[in-house]
Amino acid sequence: MTEAEETVKAAPDVAALEQEGEIAADYLEGLLDIADLDGDIDMDVEGDRAMVSVVGLKGGDLVGPGGEVLEALQELTRLAVHRQTGERSRLMLDVAGYRERRRAELTKIGTAAAADVKSSGEPKALQPMTPFERKVVHDAVAGAGLRSESEGEEPRRFVVILPV
Template sequence: MKEITAVGRTIEEAVDSGLKQIQLLQEEVDITIVDEGNKGFLGLFGKRQAVVKLVEKRDALKLATQYLDKIVKSIDPKANIVSKKETKKISFHIDGDKTSLMIGKRGQTLYSLETLVQLVFNRYSDQYHHITIDIGDYRKKRQEALEQYAIKTANRVLKTKRKVHLEPMPSNERKVVHDTIAAFSKELATASEDTGTKRHVVVLYKK
């Protein structure tokens, strides 16, 4: 974060001088007037220059991107990150040679990274935004796999009439399962059980 103290004959002149030195636009900084200055008596006695302090505003997206970039580049120096900002939502897409390391088992590393970036962004932002991170086409492939898994389980429950407990999943993946089974059969119901990392979906046959 850049900051500088600048002087000038007037406040406006001091601000202009500071902006040139810090190489930022006025809307990108917070300005504090340290001394309004004094023209002095007859422009000679007691003359004092204006003093202002310019501090670069904290850009939540910029800081979150830098944080993500630092972690990703430590794993894959050649990785590329692209961000997209929408209303109340920011998405990051990562491509690289070591995507499997950044995704982790069943996306655990990816989701942990997503949580950390969310915390960094919201720490510096005055408005909440939902952060999502995708690496390669992992999310699309994972959703397709979950839908197939849900339908396979649904058919099993319809056949046996016995409930089935699925593997633990994060909330976003459980939602995919809930939605898929709800659309697949009205004879089935789903519920989430347990807490924390053990929370999972249960598929039941309606009596």
């Protein structure tokens, strides 16, 4: 395969990702109507995934404790997309800015834990996290120049930060 072919193959199909976002938005609007909740849907494509956000909601009913309801809602939305497209979706759902706030929080946690590992030279295990949360921590640790791994089984899978 030539370099140009590899670049084309690696590039995300923006039209397909936009279609995923549209399907997800329609599905979520239906759920909001059924639940009699007022909210708006924002769609975007970031990198290789569709991003859909429910904004303008009051309260955290669609987020739940620790984002549990949000995770379930994201899986249901991915299933709705899969049902219509036949393709596995990596769609990311946010509700009322929860994921963005959590991303900032986890970046701080990952950066601070990496600093601890750098100074102590000892590996450090963090609390169990969702796949989204682990990805954010892995990115923060890599940004600090260290390596990390996920260990354990879902739902108790956690990040271990390793010294250089």
